[in-house]
Amino acid sequence: MDFKIALIRGDGIGPEVVNEAVKVLDRIGEKFGHSFTYTDVLLGGCAIDACGKPYPDGTTEACKACDAVLLGAVGGPKWGAGAVRPEQGLLAIRKELGLYANLRPASLRPALADASPLKPETTAKGIDLMMVRELTGGIYFGKRDRYDTEDRGVECTDLMAYSEKEIERIGRRAFELARMRRKKVTSVDKANVLETSRLWRSVMHRLAEEYPDVQYEDMLVDNTAMQIVRDPSQFDVVVTENMFGDILSDEASMVTGSIGLLPSASIGDTAPGLYEPIHGSAPDIAGQNKANPIATILSVAMMMRYSFQLPAEADAIETAVDAVLAEGWHTADIAGEGDPVGTVEMGRLICEHI
Ligand code: IPM
Numbered sequence: 001m002d003f004k005i006a007l008i009r010g011d012g013i014g015p016e017v018v019n020e021a022v023k024v025l026d027r028i029g030e031k032f033g034h035s036f037t038y039t040d041v042l043l044g045g046c047a048i049d050a051c052g053k054p055y056p057d058g059t060t061e062a063c064k065a066c067d068a069v070l071l072g073a074v075g076g077p078k079w080g081a082g083a084v085r086p087e088q089g090l091l092a093i094r095k096e097l098g099l100y101a102n103l104r105p106a107s108l109r110p111a112l113a114d115a116s117p118l119k120p121e122t123t124a125k126g127i128d129l130m131m132v133r134e135l136t137g138g139i140y141f142g143k144r145d146r147y148d149t150e151d152r153g154v155e156c157t158d159l160m161a162y163s164e165k166e167i168e169r170i171g172r173r174a175f176e177l178a179r180m181r182r183k184k185v186t187s188v189d190k191a192n193v194l195e196t197s198r199l200w201r202s203v204m205h206r207l208a209e210e211y212p213d214v215q216y217e218d219m220l221v222d223n224t225a226m227q228i229v230r231d232p233s234q235f236d237v238v239v240t241e242n243m244f245g246d247i248l249s250d251e252a253s254m255v256t257g258s259i260g261l262l263p264s265a266s267i268g269d270t271a272p273g274l275y276e277p278i279h280g281s282a283p284d285i286a287g288q289n290k291a292n293p294i295a296t297i298l299s300v301a302m303m304m305r306y307s308f309q310l311p312a313e314a315d316a317i318e319t320a321v322d323a324v325l326a327e328g329w330h331t332a333d334i335a336g337e338g339d340p341v342g343t344v345e346m347g348r349l350i351c352e353h354i
């Protein structure tokens with residue numbers, strides 16, 4: 001089959017890790033008889049440098065002309081936190097492509113159990129959870145305001161809004177995913193304080209009745225943060241709103257040992273989906289052939305699985321990554337025996353194992 005992929009190389013280590021992921025795509029194409037063609041799309045800091053906008057005109061159309069989007073990373077200290085920021089490009093593409101479901105799996109790769117900061121008796125129970133983060137609503141996209149007050153100086157507001165429709169569609173994704181996994185959904189909210197959370201909870205309860213084969217529980221967000229470090233093996237699918245998901249997914253990634261290993265998928269009801277590593281642009285190591293390309297390569301595996309319905313190709317990539325790690329090869333961010341290998345070498349090793 002022929003697939004068109006938009007490449008958003010982005011900033012910092014983004015271009016380096018995308019390069020290695022493209023090599024893996026080409027290797028998969030060769031082995032399984034697919035052809036992947038690529039279109040470069042500018043977004044983030046590099047787009048600000050090129051044309052003054054983090055989300056240049058035509059970006060939505062360029063992506064929609066493709067079957068999937070692969071993104072490296074965007075942002076960096078160079079662009080600061082002023083009125084025009086690279087991250088605006090990221091939020092714009094999520095909204096414009098309707099990517100409301102962000103899937104962030106956090107699983108312990110067998111070869112790297114030692115890298116987890118948790119106690120061995122905790123990791124021995126395994127970690128394999130799927131964070132399902134709502135990505136186009138909530139406080140990230142609500143109305144913002146900044147105004148002067150008479151006696152309290154400047155005051156600001158960020159509105160958090162959720163509709164039943166938005167909650168229901170992300171909830172459904174979570175239940176459907178749970179059916180393909182260990183059949184458990186934990187819905188995370190702050191219903192003891194927030195009205196949006198009380199609506200969230202009531203919609204989730206209604207859905208839970210439609211999926212009687214899936215075990216369901218509510219969990220408050222503060223307790224969830226604690227449970228992720230106490231016993232992450234209890235979680236299968238964790239579904240939550242945008243900002244809680246942002247925070248908890250970083251926490252969940254850390255307990256697996258290396259944020260450099262974790263992929264993500266952002267999908268909506270129509271193509272293209274967007275695939276990107278969870279890590280950022282790591283400007284401190286950019287251009288030094290030190291970055292770990294595995295999270296981006298595993299994002300390609302998610303692309304095979306969720307956008308192209310090619311599970312065998314996804315398995316081939318994941319198996320190759322595990323094999324390379326099991327042989328002891330590691331980049332500088334992952335602990336291991338002997339000298340670390342560079343970005344390019346890691347990409348080459350994974351291709352060789354496919
Ligand atoms: C993420 C990132 C983004 C977010 C930032 C860069 C806007 O932290 O993808 O988790 O908060 O969504």
Ligand code: MG
Pocket residue numbers: 246247250
């Ligand atoms: Mg984040």
